Amino acid sequence: MELKDYRKQLDEIDGRLLELFAQRMDIASEIARWKKEKNFPVQDLRREREKLRQVEEQSPEELADYSFMLFSFLLELSRSRQNRILNRENAETALIADALENTPKLFPEKAIVACQGVEGAYSGLACEKIFARPNIFYFSTFDAVFSAVEKGLCQYGVIPVENSTAGTVNAVYDLMIRHRFRIVRSVRLKVDHNLLVRPGTKLEDIREIYSHAQALSQCAAFLQKFPDAKVIPCENTAVAAKMVAESSEPGVAALSSRACARLYGLENLMASVQDSDDNYTRFICISNRLEIYPGADRTSLMMVVRDEPGALYNVLARFYALGINMHKLESRPIPGRNWEYRFYFDLDTSVYSPRFIQLMGELGDLSEEYEYLGSYSEVV
Secondary structure, three states, rough: OOOOHHHHHHHHHHHHHHHHHHHHHHHHHHHHHHHHHHOOOOOOHHHHHHHHHHHHHHOOOOHHHHHHHHHHHHHHHHHHHHHHHOOOHHHHHHHHHHHHHHHHOOOOHHHHHHOOOOOOOHHHHHHHHHOOOOEEEEOOOOHHHHHHHOOOOOOOEEEEEEEOOOOHHHHHHHHHHHOOOOOEEEEEEEEOOOEEEEEOOOOOHHHHHEEEHHHHHHHHHHHOOOOOEEEEEOHHHHHHHHHHHHOOOOOEEEEEEEHHHHHHHHEEEOOOOOOOOOEEEEEEEEOOOOOOOOOOOOEEEEEEEEOOOOHHHHHHHHHHHHHOOOEEEEEOOOOOOOOOOEEEEEEEEOOOHHHHHHHHHHHHHHHOOOEEEEEEEEEO
């Protein structure tokens, strides 16, 4: 036989599969209507486990794994279809509808905003990309920024969550568990680190270099040029510049922004010393209430999945079944629960999409617990 003959056979089989698939989904739809009338839940875990066990038993041994995956996804598609028919609403979907109706059509130009660090910090620069005229209050820790927003002391907060070369800011993700907040916007900021010293300091004089831990990791190759210098992490790149400006010790330097050189009267001894020129940090803008502005096309979620095989797969399969692209997946240990994790998802989906509303109505069935962090757009 020729290749075209095999493909013809496959086409014929695929045609029959499509016909059977349509019949299966029609029956799933009828079951959904029955469940709606009887007020039954969509998912029947006992039934699904039994079905998958039967599939494995009836499948040829060499195809058992493939059969299991195929029918797992079929069951996922059936649940998605049933949820769409049931069109279930919950407190979260009602909150989203209210936010869409009552959020102003224009993002505010001025606001009281909390940032971590001191004047000249990258968080402040990111804030100025989000707001035209922000009134920035600086706090010493990320925890204090979250608290200021949560307690209503500041309308918004701007916090870094990830860097294109150094990765996730784990401390921020860990704090997300402890605070109530919503994300209303995000921004990507080009980050340039510069070697700042007091005027008159030469390269050969440098004995100590200060900066934030992430900035130090982003300049790891550059720092190898100073094998005798002590590299000292501190809470913020701008704090590092301020410390150098106020220090009476000779040979101290900071890795910080160009803005800090002007702000603290320092000399920019070497510019753009980060290891990669494609160095961006992503910041989120948080509020203590849900605001969804026009154009929101990204959604962030926190979720704890059930402690059972395939639980995370079921979540990802639902995203796939709904045609929702996952932009980011992050996991962090849950305190007090050994080997269990909380997952963070960034999804690319318009807040106006029916598939988004359907997903929000299904999250309770997919997880042990979840938190909707907000839908927003990103400033580039």
